[in-house]
Amino acid sequence: MNVKVIAFDADDTLWVNEPYFRRTEEKFCHLFSEFLSPHDIERELMKTEISNLGLYGYGIKGFMLSMIETALQITNGQISTDGIGKILTLGKALLNEPIELLEGVEEVLQAVHGKYRLVVATKGDLLDQERKLKKSNLTQYFHHIEVMSEKDDASYLKLLKHLDIQPHELLMVGNSLKSDVIPVLNIGGHAIHVPYHITWAHEMVENQVEHENFKSVTHIKEILSYLLL
Template sequence: MAKITTLGFDADDTLWHNERVFRLTEERFAELLADYTEKNHLSERLLAAERRNVLHYGYGVKGFTLSMIETAIEVTDRKVSADVIAEILEAGREMMRHPVEPLPHVEDTLKAVKADYHLVLITKGDLFDQERKVTASGLDVHFDAIEIVSEKSEDTYRTLFSRHGTGPDEALMIGNSLKSDIVPALNAGAFGAHVPYDVTWALEEADAPQGHDRFFRLDHIGKVPHLLARLR
């Protein structure tokens, strides 16, 4: 195996909690629309709106908020009140103000590997919100480079691991999303370490690679130093 020189880390739900904030807001959204439709149907309509809108608004709170508004208009047959729209907008603003809580083992892991590897934070989403979360987490000091991208593709990893390291062949990408963090990184030639989070957004679901000698699954991010020791 190639020598690993560069570690790429996903941010949301890999370094800090994120998806649960969306789930809590969706619960609040369901309460606001309870007089018009039942919760499961509303969730299906919201997901369909998110699937359509991610191509236009990108990932993150702003696109999610606009999708909630669109869904509210649809399921109420345009009868939704201005008060409910105002509540949805406020819920979006609250998400943007939500404290950033690092996950267990994260800071210890970053400190343990920093001396021996080039660390790159690779996150996708709204630039303003991702910058806020990176700073609020206090974890930015551990990284040699921070990249906020609109999408994570094979070309993304090939470009970033060449820009900030010795190329994807000598890089390990660590993240909770098989679809965004692992599969495209493997396709670019990198190693991939999947660290599952307890909830996954439906648009980030994908099948785990089978029989790939560069793919690993870890119970938690604290196992990263042990994996690196095995790969030396």
């Protein structure tokens, strides 16, 4: 791969994220278990989250609002102010979770830093993602931080224009086939999939990816074997 820029996804590629959301969902389901089964509450929350993506985008704040809306629905509007307060407490705790780097991440960044331009390409709430990056102590490795409202073909083309590179000069590394791999391949870039053991249902795709610019590894350190160092 004759690439100039390596872009890394953030959540569940550089650091732990989805397990914190899953744990918060479990606590939310427990709060309102007198109204519905945990499975049904989880299903209703997912439906609400998906329907709200166009309004709130990705991130914890939108998740908090979706929890409140779901609670209103499953309680038929009878949720108490105490119940809303408990949801806000869950959301604030999620915002304050520690940043736990995934194994091998800093080793990889040290190996490629100075040899390629490194970029964070992530989606979510701008303030929250900036907070995570600052707490991660990884900012010194990155040339640019791009927080996207959605990871689609158009967003990656906009990133290419900003970086002043051609599609084949971009390598995207991430845990989501839907967000980190398929759009990049669509525009002519390279992508390496680093699966994480938990994936949000909205990020799952059924079809296998077959493309000459696509690689899949089991550990982030394996990407080094595909690079000129």
